[in-house]
Amino acid sequence: MIIKVFSIIDKVHAVSTEDGEKLYRKITENFEMSQVVELNFDGIKLILSAFLNASIGQLYSRYESSYLQQHLILSHISNEDLTTLKKVTDRAKEYFGDRKNFENTAKRT
Amino acid sequence: MPLKKITDYTAGPGSIHFTVPRNISTILESYEFFASVSAATNQLKNNSITIDFRNTAFFDSNVCSIMGGIIHKLILDNNMVFLANIEPEVDDIFQQNCFYSVFTNQVQSSAPSFNTVIPCNKFSAHESELYLQYIEDELFSRSGLLQMSDLLKNKINLSLLEIFNNAHEHGCCGELYVSGHHFPKKKIICLTICDMGVTIRTNVNSFFSKQFKGPEAIKWAVQYGHTTRRGNIPGGLGFSIIRDFLRVNEGKLQIISSNGMWEESKGIIFDSKLSNKFQGTIVNLEFNIDKKYYILTEEVDLKNIF
Numbered sequence: 001m002i003i004k005v006f007s008i009i010d011k012v013h014a015v016s017t018e019d020g021e022k023l024y025r026k027i028t029e030n031f032e033m034s035q036v037v038e039l040n041f042d043g044i045k046l047i048l049s050a051f052l053n054a055s056i057g058q059l060y061s062r063y064e065s066s067y068l069q070q071h072l073i074l075s076h077i078s079n080e081d082l083t084t085l086k087k088v089t090d091r092a093k094e095y096f097g098d099r100k101n102f103e104n105t106a107k108r109t
Numbered sequence: 110m111p112l113k114k115i116t117d118y119t120a121g122p123g124s125i126h127f128t129v130p131r132n133i134s135t136i137l138e139s140y141e142f143f144a145s146v147s148a149a150t151n152q153l154k155n156n157s158i159t160i161d162f163r164n165t166a167f168f169d170s171n172v173c174s175i176m177g178g179i180i181h182k183l184i185l186d187n188n189m190v191f192l193a194n195i196e197p198e199v200d201d202i203f204q205q206n207c208f209y210s211v212f213t214n215q216v217q218s219s220a221p222s223f224n225t226v227i228p229c230n231k232f233s234a235h236e237s238e239l240y241l242q243y244i245e246d247e248l249f250s251r252s253g254l255l256q257m258s259d260l261l262k263n264k265i266n267l268s269l270l271e272i273f274n275n276a277h278e279h280g281c282c283g284e285l286y287v288s289g290h291h292f293p294k295k296k297i298i299c300l301t302i303c304d305m306g307v308t309i310r311t312n313v314n315s316f317f318s319k320q321f322k323g324p325e326a327i328k329w330a331v332q333y334g335h336t337t338r339r340g341n342i343p344g345g346l347g348f349s350i351i352r353d354f355l356r357v358n359e360g361k362l363q364i365i366s367s368n369g370m371w372e373e374s375k376g377i378i379f380d381s382k383l384s385n386k387f388q389g390t391i392v393n394l395e396f397n398i399d400k401k402y403y404i405l406t407e408e409v410d411l412k413n414i415f
Binding site for chain 2: 011013016017020021046048049050053054057058060061065068069072074079080082083084086087088089091092094095096
Protein backbone atom coordinates (compact mmCIF):
# COMPACT_ATOMS: atom_id res chain seq x y z
CA MET A 1 0.00 0.00 0.00
CA ILE A 2 1.48 3.34 -1.04
CA ILE A 3 0.49 6.29 1.14
CA LYS A 4 1.22 9.69 -0.36
CA VAL A 5 1.87 11.97 2.60
CA PHE A 6 0.73 14.99 0.63
CA SER A 7 -2.67 13.45 -0.05
CA ILE A 8 -3.17 12.76 3.66
CA ILE A 9 -2.22 16.18 5.02
CA ASP A 10 -3.07 18.24 1.93
CA LYS A 11 -0.06 20.53 2.51
CA VAL A 12 3.50 20.79 1.27
CA HIS A 13 4.72 21.45 4.82
CA ALA A 14 4.56 18.48 7.16
CA VAL A 15 4.76 20.43 10.38
CA SER A 16 2.06 19.90 12.95
CA THR A 17 1.37 17.15 15.47
CA GLU A 18 -2.25 17.05 14.24
CA ASP A 19 -1.16 16.26 10.67
CA GLY A 20 1.29 13.71 12.03
CA GLU A 21 -1.58 12.01 13.88
CA LYS A 22 -3.58 11.82 10.63
CA LEU A 23 -0.73 9.98 8.97
CA TYR A 24 -0.24 7.77 12.04
CA ARG A 25 -3.89 6.65 11.85
CA LYS A 26 -3.56 5.89 8.15
CA ILE A 27 -0.42 3.81 8.72
CA THR A 28 -1.91 1.83 11.62
CA GLU A 29 -5.11 1.14 9.63
CA ASN A 30 -2.95 -0.59 7.06
CA PHE A 31 -0.80 -2.36 9.63
CA GLU A 32 -4.02 -3.78 11.14
CA MET A 33 -4.56 -5.47 7.79
CA SER A 34 -0.94 -6.69 7.87
CA GLN A 35 -0.11 -4.59 4.84
CA VAL A 36 3.35 -3.30 4.02
CA VAL A 37 3.17 0.49 3.82
CA GLU A 38 5.26 2.67 1.55
CA LEU A 39 5.31 6.28 2.76
CA ASN A 40 5.85 8.51 -0.25
CA PHE A 41 7.01 12.04 0.64
CA ASP A 42 6.90 13.33 -2.93
CA GLY A 43 5.78 16.98 -2.97
CA ILE A 44 6.59 17.60 0.70
CA LYS A 45 8.97 20.55 1.10
CA LEU A 46 9.51 20.67 4.86
CA ILE A 47 9.29 18.00 7.53
CA LEU A 48 9.39 18.99 11.20
CA SER A 49 10.35 16.69 14.07
CA ALA A 50 6.93 17.26 15.70
CA PHE A 51 5.25 15.80 12.61
CA LEU A 52 7.60 12.81 12.57
CA ASN A 53 7.19 12.22 16.31
CA ALA A 54 3.40 12.02 15.91
CA SER A 55 3.34 10.03 12.67
CA ILE A 56 6.28 7.63 13.01
CA GLY A 57 7.69 7.98 16.55
CA GLN A 58 4.28 7.12 17.94
CA LEU A 59 4.30 3.79 16.05
CA TYR A 60 6.82 2.48 18.60
CA SER A 61 4.07 2.58 21.25
CA ARG A 62 2.45 -0.38 19.40
CA TYR A 63 5.06 -1.95 17.16
CA GLU A 64 8.55 -3.29 17.63
CA SER A 65 11.47 -2.01 15.64
CA SER A 66 11.71 -5.32 13.73
CA TYR A 67 8.04 -5.07 12.66
CA LEU A 68 8.56 -1.55 11.34
CA GLN A 69 11.69 -2.60 9.47
CA GLN A 70 9.64 -5.21 7.64
CA HIS A 71 6.43 -3.26 7.12
CA LEU A 72 7.40 0.37 6.56
CA ILE A 73 9.21 1.67 3.47
CA LEU A 74 10.13 5.29 2.80
CA SER A 75 10.39 6.95 -0.59
CA HIS A 76 11.10 10.44 -2.00
CA ILE A 77 12.59 11.68 1.25
CA SER A 78 15.80 13.72 1.35
CA ASN A 79 18.91 12.72 3.25
CA GLU A 80 18.41 15.80 5.46
CA ASP A 81 14.94 14.66 6.46
CA LEU A 82 16.20 11.14 7.00
CA THR A 83 18.72 12.53 9.49
CA THR A 84 15.83 14.06 11.45
CA LEU A 85 13.82 10.87 11.14
CA LYS A 86 16.74 8.84 12.52
CA LYS A 87 16.79 11.12 15.58
CA VAL A 88 13.03 10.63 15.94
CA THR A 89 13.20 6.82 15.74
CA ASP A 90 16.20 6.65 18.10
CA ARG A 91 14.38 8.90 20.55
CA ALA A 92 11.14 6.88 20.26
CA LYS A 93 12.99 3.64 21.05
CA GLU A 94 14.53 5.25 24.14
CA TYR A 95 11.21 6.82 25.18
CA PHE A 96 9.15 3.65 24.99
CA GLY A 97 12.04 1.56 26.32
CA ASP A 98 12.30 3.84 29.35
CA ARG A 99 8.53 3.77 29.83
CA LYS A 100 8.45 -0.05 29.80
CA ASN A 101 11.34 -0.16 32.28
CA PHE A 102 9.56 2.39 34.45
CA GLU A 103 6.28 0.43 34.35
CA ASN A 104 8.08 -2.86 35.11
CA THR A 105 9.91 -1.26 38.04
CA ALA A 106 6.62 0.22 39.30
CA LYS A 107 4.95 -3.21 39.11
CA ARG A 108 7.82 -4.84 41.02
CA THR A 109 7.71 -2.22 43.74
CA MET B 110 -7.40 52.41 19.98
CA PRO B 111 -5.73 51.05 23.16
CA LEU B 112 -2.23 52.03 21.92
CA LYS B 113 -1.20 55.66 21.45
CA LYS B 114 1.96 57.58 20.74
CA ILE B 115 2.37 60.72 22.82
CA THR B 116 5.00 63.44 23.13
CA ASP B 117 6.07 65.77 25.95
CA TYR B 118 5.05 63.24 28.57
CA THR B 119 6.17 63.74 32.14
CA ALA B 120 5.36 61.07 34.68
CA GLY B 121 2.97 62.28 37.37
CA PRO B 122 2.62 60.91 40.90
CA GLY B 123 0.98 57.50 40.97
CA SER B 124 1.21 56.97 37.23
CA ILE B 125 2.36 53.61 35.96
CA HIS B 126 5.31 54.23 33.73
CA PHE B 127 8.53 52.58 32.63
CA THR B 128 11.57 54.31 31.23
CA VAL B 129 13.23 52.34 28.47
CA PRO B 130 17.05 52.14 28.70
CA ARG B 131 19.30 53.88 26.18
CA ASN B 132 20.19 50.76 24.24
CA ILE B 133 17.75 47.92 23.62
CA SER B 134 19.10 44.81 22.00
CA THR B 135 19.63 41.14 22.82
CA ILE B 136 21.80 41.83 25.85
CA LEU B 137 21.19 40.85 29.47
CA GLU B 138 20.37 44.43 30.55
CA SER B 139 17.61 44.66 27.93
CA TYR B 140 16.13 41.34 29.02
CA GLU B 141 16.21 42.57 32.63
CA PHE B 142 14.20 45.62 31.49
CA PHE B 143 11.58 43.56 29.66
CA ALA B 144 11.29 41.17 32.62
CA SER B 145 10.78 44.10 35.00
CA VAL B 146 7.95 45.54 32.84
CA SER B 147 6.37 42.12 32.39
CA ALA B 148 6.49 41.30 36.11
CA ALA B 149 5.18 44.72 37.20
CA THR B 150 2.26 44.71 34.77
CA ASN B 151 1.27 41.06 34.84
CA GLN B 152 -1.76 41.56 37.07
CA LEU B 153 -2.77 45.00 35.78
CA LYS B 154 -6.22 45.40 34.30
CA ASN B 155 -8.13 48.53 33.20
CA ASN B 156 -5.14 50.80 33.76
CA SER B 157 -3.07 53.28 31.79
CA ILE B 158 0.56 52.36 31.31
CA THR B 159 3.19 54.62 29.80
CA ILE B 160 6.39 53.36 28.24
CA ASP B 161 8.77 56.29 28.04
CA PHE B 162 11.46 56.22 25.33
CA ARG B 163 13.03 59.60 26.14
CA ASN B 164 16.44 58.04 26.86
CA THR B 165 16.36 55.47 24.09
CA ALA B 166 18.70 55.99 21.16
CA PHE B 167 19.03 52.41 19.85
CA PHE B 168 16.33 49.77 19.55
CA ASP B 169 17.23 46.72 17.48
CA SER B 170 14.46 45.77 15.09
CA ASN B 171 14.38 42.11 16.13
CA VAL B 172 13.66 43.04 19.75
CA CYS B 173 10.38 44.75 18.76
CA SER B 174 8.70 41.35 19.05
CA ILE B 175 9.30 41.39 22.81
CA MET B 176 7.78 44.83 23.17
CA GLY B 177 4.96 43.55 20.93
CA GLY B 178 4.27 40.57 23.20
CA ILE B 179 4.20 42.74 26.33
CA ILE B 180 1.90 45.37 24.78
CA HIS B 181 -0.37 42.68 23.35
CA LYS B 182 -0.91 41.22 26.83
CA LEU B 183 -1.55 44.66 28.32
CA ILE B 184 -4.17 45.40 25.66
CA LEU B 185 -5.82 41.99 26.16
CA ASP B 186 -6.11 42.87 29.85
CA ASN B 187 -8.01 45.99 28.87
CA ASN B 188 -5.20 48.43 29.59
CA MET B 189 -4.43 51.59 27.66
CA VAL B 190 -0.78 51.79 26.55
CA PHE B 191 1.03 55.03 25.77
CA LEU B 192 4.36 55.07 23.95
CA ALA B 193 5.91 58.35 24.99
CA ASN B 194 8.74 60.57 23.75
CA ILE B 195 9.96 58.27 20.99
CA GLU B 196 13.08 59.71 19.37
CA PRO B 197 12.97 59.91 15.53
CA GLU B 198 15.66 57.21 15.11
CA VAL B 199 13.66 54.73 17.17
CA ASP B 200 10.38 55.82 15.57
CA ASP B 201 11.92 55.09 12.15
CA ILE B 202 12.72 51.55 13.24
CA PHE B 203 9.16 51.07 14.57
CA GLN B 204 7.68 52.46 11.35
CA GLN B 205 9.94 50.47 9.10
CA ASN B 206 9.38 47.16 10.79
CA CYS B 207 5.62 47.71 10.87
CA PHE B 208 5.57 47.56 14.66
CA TYR B 209 2.59 49.92 15.01
CA SER B 210 0.50 48.23 12.33
CA VAL B 211 0.66 44.88 14.17
CA PHE B 212 -1.71 46.41 16.72
CA THR B 213 -4.02 48.02 14.19
CA ASN B 214 -4.24 44.87 12.05
CA GLN B 215 -3.27 46.87 8.99
CA VAL B 216 -1.82 45.05 6.02
CA GLN B 217 1.94 44.80 6.44
CA SER B 218 4.26 46.27 3.89
CA SER B 219 6.19 43.42 2.31
CA ALA B 220 9.23 45.49 1.43
CA PRO B 221 10.25 48.00 4.06
CA SER B 222 12.65 50.62 2.80
CA PHE B 223 15.28 49.58 5.36
CA ASN B 224 16.00 46.27 3.73
CA THR B 225 17.85 45.07 6.81
CA VAL B 226 14.67 45.16 8.87
CA ILE B 227 12.54 42.03 9.08
CA PRO B 228 9.05 43.27 9.98
CA CYS B 229 7.29 42.53 13.22
CA ASN B 230 4.31 40.23 12.87
CA LYS B 231 2.09 38.04 15.02
CA PHE B 232 0.77 34.54 14.46
CA SER B 233 -1.69 32.31 16.24
CA ALA B 234 -1.33 28.53 16.64
CA HIS B 235 -3.16 27.57 13.43
CA GLU B 236 -1.16 30.01 11.30
CA SER B 237 1.97 27.94 10.64
CA GLU B 238 1.46 28.33 6.87
CA LEU B 239 1.25 32.13 7.21
CA TYR B 240 4.35 32.05 9.43
CA LEU B 241 6.25 30.11 6.75
CA GLN B 242 5.05 32.56 4.09
CA TYR B 243 6.28 35.43 6.26
CA ILE B 244 9.73 33.82 6.55
CA GLU B 245 9.82 33.21 2.81
CA ASP B 246 8.68 36.75 1.90
CA GLU B 247 10.56 38.74 4.49
CA LEU B 248 13.71 36.70 4.83
CA PHE B 249 14.41 34.60 1.79
CA SER B 250 12.71 36.32 -1.14
CA ARG B 251 14.10 39.80 -0.87
CA SER B 252 16.38 40.17 -3.82
CA GLY B 253 19.95 40.92 -2.90
CA LEU B 254 19.32 40.64 0.82
CA LEU B 255 20.41 37.13 1.48
CA GLN B 256 22.38 34.76 -0.67
CA MET B 257 22.29 31.40 0.98
CA SER B 258 22.12 27.78 0.00
CA ASP B 259 18.80 25.91 -0.11
CA LEU B 260 20.12 23.66 2.64
CA LEU B 261 20.81 26.60 4.94
CA LYS B 262 17.38 28.09 4.17
CA ASN B 263 15.80 24.76 5.01
CA LYS B 264 17.66 24.55 8.33
CA ILE B 265 16.67 28.13 9.26
CA ASN B 266 13.06 27.43 8.32
CA LEU B 267 12.98 24.28 10.43
CA SER B 268 14.60 26.02 13.43
CA LEU B 269 11.99 28.79 13.30
CA LEU B 270 9.20 26.24 12.97
CA GLU B 271 10.47 24.27 15.97
CA ILE B 272 10.14 27.44 18.07
CA PHE B 273 6.66 28.16 16.65
CA ASN B 274 5.61 24.64 17.51
CA ASN B 275 7.10 24.75 21.02
CA ALA B 276 5.44 28.06 21.83
CA HIS B 277 2.00 26.85 20.86
CA GLU B 278 2.34 23.31 22.17
CA HIS B 279 4.08 23.93 25.50
CA GLY B 280 3.49 27.65 26.05
CA CYS B 281 -0.19 27.37 25.04
CA CYS B 282 0.15 30.99 23.93
CA GLY B 283 -2.52 32.84 21.99
CA GLU B 284 -0.25 34.89 19.78
CA LEU B 285 3.40 34.66 18.97
CA TYR B 286 5.35 37.77 17.98
CA VAL B 287 8.31 37.66 15.58
CA SER B 288 10.67 40.28 14.24
CA GLY B 289 14.16 40.28 12.88
CA HIS B 290 17.21 42.15 11.77
CA HIS B 291 19.81 41.48 9.14
CA PHE B 292 23.36 42.65 9.89
CA PRO B 293 25.01 42.63 6.44
CA LYS B 294 28.54 43.44 7.62
CA LYS B 295 28.53 40.70 10.24
CA LYS B 296 26.65 38.37 7.83
CA ILE B 297 24.21 37.52 10.57
CA ILE B 298 20.43 37.48 10.78
CA CYS B 299 18.70 37.68 14.14
CA LEU B 300 15.12 36.59 14.66
CA THR B 301 13.47 37.08 18.01
CA ILE B 302 10.27 35.25 18.88
CA CYS B 303 8.20 36.15 21.91
CA ASP B 304 5.14 34.55 23.45
CA MET B 305 3.33 35.47 26.63
CA GLY B 306 2.19 31.92 27.38
CA VAL B 307 3.12 29.43 30.09
CA THR B 308 6.81 29.72 30.98
CA ILE B 309 9.33 26.92 30.65
CA ARG B 310 9.88 27.10 34.41
CA THR B 311 6.16 26.58 35.14
CA ASN B 312 6.01 23.59 32.77
CA VAL B 313 9.16 21.96 34.15
CA ASN B 314 8.14 22.58 37.78
CA SER B 315 4.72 21.12 37.18
CA PHE B 316 6.23 18.09 35.37
CA PHE B 317 8.55 17.29 38.28
CA SER B 318 6.39 18.75 41.08
CA LYS B 319 9.52 20.58 42.22
CA GLN B 320 10.72 24.16 42.30
CA PHE B 321 13.50 24.74 39.80
CA LYS B 322 15.02 28.16 39.35
CA GLY B 323 14.48 29.80 35.97
CA PRO B 324 17.93 29.07 34.47
CA GLU B 325 17.87 25.46 35.75
CA ALA B 326 14.47 24.85 34.15
CA ILE B 327 15.70 26.11 30.77
CA LYS B 328 18.94 24.15 31.11
CA TRP B 329 16.85 20.99 31.59
CA ALA B 330 14.45 21.79 28.72
CA VAL B 331 17.16 22.27 26.08
CA GLN B 332 18.70 18.83 26.65
CA TYR B 333 18.19 16.05 24.10
CA GLY B 334 15.13 13.95 24.91
CA HIS B 335 13.80 16.23 27.63
CA THR B 336 10.12 17.05 27.28
CA THR B 337 7.26 17.80 29.62
CA ARG B 338 4.83 16.08 27.29
CA ARG B 339 3.39 12.74 28.39
CA GLY B 340 1.55 10.10 26.37
CA ASN B 341 2.26 8.13 23.23
CA ILE B 342 3.95 10.83 21.18
CA PRO B 343 7.66 11.05 21.98
CA GLY B 344 9.34 14.47 22.02
CA GLY B 345 12.28 16.40 23.35
CA LEU B 346 14.05 16.92 20.04
CA GLY B 347 13.17 20.49 19.02
CA PHE B 348 15.82 22.41 20.97
CA SER B 349 18.50 19.75 20.45
CA ILE B 350 17.98 19.88 16.65
CA ILE B 351 18.32 23.68 16.72
CA ARG B 352 21.41 23.47 18.94
CA ASP B 353 23.07 20.88 16.70
CA PHE B 354 22.53 23.13 13.70
CA LEU B 355 23.64 26.35 15.43
CA ARG B 356 26.85 24.71 16.64
CA VAL B 357 27.79 23.88 13.04
CA ASN B 358 26.57 27.28 11.86
CA GLU B 359 28.44 29.05 14.70
CA GLY B 360 25.23 30.89 15.54
CA LYS B 361 23.57 31.79 18.80
CA LEU B 362 20.51 30.67 20.75
CA GLN B 363 19.15 32.70 23.67
CA ILE B 364 16.15 31.71 25.76
CA ILE B 365 14.53 33.90 28.38
CA SER B 366 11.60 32.52 30.35
CA SER B 367 10.40 33.44 33.84
CA ASN B 368 13.51 34.55 35.72
CA GLY B 369 15.88 32.48 33.64
CA MET B 370 18.20 33.47 30.85
CA TRP B 371 20.16 30.82 28.99
CA GLU B 372 22.42 31.25 25.99
CA GLU B 373 24.59 29.10 23.74
CA SER B 374 26.90 30.94 21.40
CA LYS B 375 29.51 29.15 19.30
CA GLY B 376 29.27 26.22 21.69
CA ILE B 377 29.76 28.33 24.84
CA ILE B 378 26.93 28.25 27.36
CA PHE B 379 26.03 31.13 29.63
CA ASP B 380 23.10 31.47 32.01
CA SER B 381 21.83 34.02 34.46
CA LYS B 382 19.01 34.50 36.93
CA LEU B 383 17.03 37.65 36.16
CA SER B 384 15.85 39.97 38.94
CA ASN B 385 12.24 39.70 37.73
CA LYS B 386 10.08 37.09 36.07
CA PHE B 387 9.26 37.53 32.40
CA GLN B 388 5.71 36.17 32.03
CA GLY B 389 6.32 34.29 28.85
CA THR B 390 9.21 33.07 26.72
CA ILE B 391 11.61 34.85 24.41
CA VAL B 392 13.76 32.94 21.94
CA ASN B 393 16.44 34.80 20.03
CA LEU B 394 18.16 32.99 17.17
CA GLU B 395 21.23 34.29 15.38
CA PHE B 396 22.13 32.59 12.13
CA ASN B 397 25.43 32.95 10.38
CA ILE B 398 24.72 33.38 6.67
CA ASP B 399 28.32 33.47 5.50
CA LYS B 400 28.69 31.03 2.65
CA LYS B 401 31.51 29.23 4.37
CA TYR B 402 29.09 27.73 6.90
CA TYR B 403 27.94 24.80 4.85
CA ILE B 404 26.42 21.89 6.59
CA LEU B 405 27.71 18.41 6.04
CA THR B 406 25.21 15.71 6.66
CA GLU B 407 26.00 12.09 7.15
CA GLU B 408 24.43 9.49 4.91
CA VAL B 409 21.61 7.69 6.67
CA ASP B 410 21.23 3.99 6.00
CA LEU B 411 17.57 3.41 5.12
CA LYS B 412 17.81 -0.23 6.18
CA ASN B 413 18.67 0.72 9.74
CA ILE B 414 16.39 3.69 10.18
CA PHE B 415 13.78 1.83 12.24
